Amino acid sequence: MDKANVVIIDHIQAPALKIRLENLPEVNVVGATGDPDIGFTIAERFKPELIMFNVDLPGDIGPALAERFALSFPTSSLVLLTNSDSKKVLHLALQIGAKDVITLPVDDQRLNRAIQRVLRQNSKRASFSAGKRDNSQFKTITVFSTKGGVGKTTIALNLALVIGQMTEKRAVAVDLDLCSGNLALMAGVSWKRSIKDLVDDIDSLDKELIDSYCAQHSSGLKILSAPVNPDFVGFIQAQHIENILSLLSEVFNYVVIDAPSYIHDTLIPALEAADDILIVTTLDLASVQNLKQCLDLLQRLSMGSKARVVVNRAGYSGGLKIKDIENELGMSVECVIPCNDKVSIDAVNMGKPLYSMAKHSQIGRRFEELARKIVDEEGFHEVQATAPQILGWQHTGELLK
Numbered sequence: 001m002d003k004a005n006v007v008i009i010d011h012i013q014a015p016a017l018k019i020r021l022e023n024l025p026e027v028n029v030v031g032a033t034g035d036p037d038i039g040f041t042i043a044e045r046f047k048p049e050l051i052m053f054n055v056d057l058p059g060d061i062g063p064a065l066a067e068r069f070a071l072s073f074p075t076s077s078l079v080l081l082t083n084s085d086s087k088k089v090l091h092l093a094l095q096i097g098a099k100d101v102i103t104l105p106v107d108d109q110r111l112n113r114a115i116q117r118v119l120r121q122n123s124k125r126a127s128f129s130a131g132k133r134d135n136s137q138f139k140t141i142t143v144f145s146t147k148g149g150v151g152k153t154t155i156a157l158n159l160a161l162v163i164g165q166m167t168e169k170r171a172v173a174v175d176l177d178l179c180s181g182n183l184a185l186m187a188g189v190s191w192k193r194s195i196k197d198l199v200d201d202i203d204s205l206d207k208e209l210i211d212s213y214c215a216q217h218s219s220g221l222k223i224l225s226a227p228v229n230p231d232f233v234g235f236i237q238a239q240h241i242e243n244i245l246s247l248l249s250e251v252f253n254y255v256v257i258d259a260p261s262y263i264h265d266t267l268i269p270a271l272e273a274a275d276d277i278l279i280v281t282t283l284d285l286a287s288v289q290n291l292k293q294c295l296d297l298l299q300r301l302s303m304g305s306k307a308r309v310v311v312n313r314a315g316y317s318g319g320l321k322i323k324d325i326e327n328e329l330g331m332s333v334e335c336v337i338p339c340n341d342k343v344s345i346d347a348v349n350m351g352k353p354l355y356s357m358a359k360h361s362q363i364g365r366r367f368e369e370l371a372r373k374i375v376d377e378e379g380f381h382e383v384q385a386t387a388p389q390i391l392g393w394q395h396t397g398e399l400l401k
């Protein structure tokens, strides 16, 4: 028999309830958290058969959140938990169509009976589909280039910020430049823990805890920073990164990875996990040559179809035109971000993401355009089937000379 996925959202008893429910053979607890936002994202990810939500949240926001869960997950059964035994909760349950109310503390027998009853009703419903995942609002985006200084960190940070604001979903920017990452610094956030701490705790890692390893920007964006001390980098293995990215993709709708410019084992999981790989280039020949090498690498890894080209710092190009690059690559440039040295320097010095300083300028609009393409499945151009051989810089005499 397929197990029913269950999400528990309870600010006091989530871990204890999780342990108790895991004893039930028909139940698979896919998340147990005290944070309604995390619970919501896990529910979006797993479309669980059962959501257990404690309405006694401080500040009286519980009823409104319970209604949000009921409306957002019509195919999940909602069970309200309360410590107060109040008639108000029963009334709320009737109003929003919750399947049951459980007053805490509850003994195992009553808890198990209630859950089994709800799951029995649920299994009769046509929409019941254990383990089904809805991936429409989940994406991992890796920002990549083997050339240093082209704007990977700037793009990863600002893109994550805009996507988070645009979608009002949970977004995280991950600094995978393990030796010299400066993403948190660019965002102007202070951080106590880094990816190194996550690796240290990898065996006890829990998706409910992962937020506590991230710094938070005032926009709500979470940032998982690189180790402060590059000495530790040697201990971080590809498998660690794979596990971390997999966990992140369950509790965040959007994971944006700032990849390093060096080729290292830990880069591969970041490329594999990505739905879209943004290759950043600037409009000079060295960068464009490098862009071709990146595309070639992705082709060899059978990931060519995920590649999207982003031109950064566009302005004076010494004659290199976007159209020439497109013709040469046989694929479209997805976004052209203009150069603005003054705002960029101010942004870095003030520890503010570029977007927050240049929202109403061309740069701001281009970040929004890129974010929209990523969020909207149809946003990107198809990679042309007839793309020229990536390594053949055939008719580029004019470009190269």
Ligand SMILES: Nc1ncnc2c1ncn2[C@@H]1O[C@H](COP(=O)(O)OP(=O)(O)OP(=O)(O)O)[C@@H](O)[C@H]1O
Pocket (backbone or CB within 6 Å): 147, 148, 149, 150, 151, 152, 153, 154, 155, 177, 261, 312, 313, 314, 337, 338, 339, 340, 341, 342, 344, 345, 348
């Ligand atoms: N569109 C832009 N206009 C002007 N300056 C920019 C622009 N984008 C990035 N910069 C600046 O260029 C510099 C390099 O950017 P960034 O650190 O994002 O590149 P990177 O590819 O991550 O570099 P590294 O390979 O060292 O990690 C930074 O000082 C940044 O502020």
Ligand SMILES: [Mg+2]
Pocket (backbone or CB within 6 Å): 152, 153, 154, 177, 182, 258
């Ligand atoms: Mg960088």
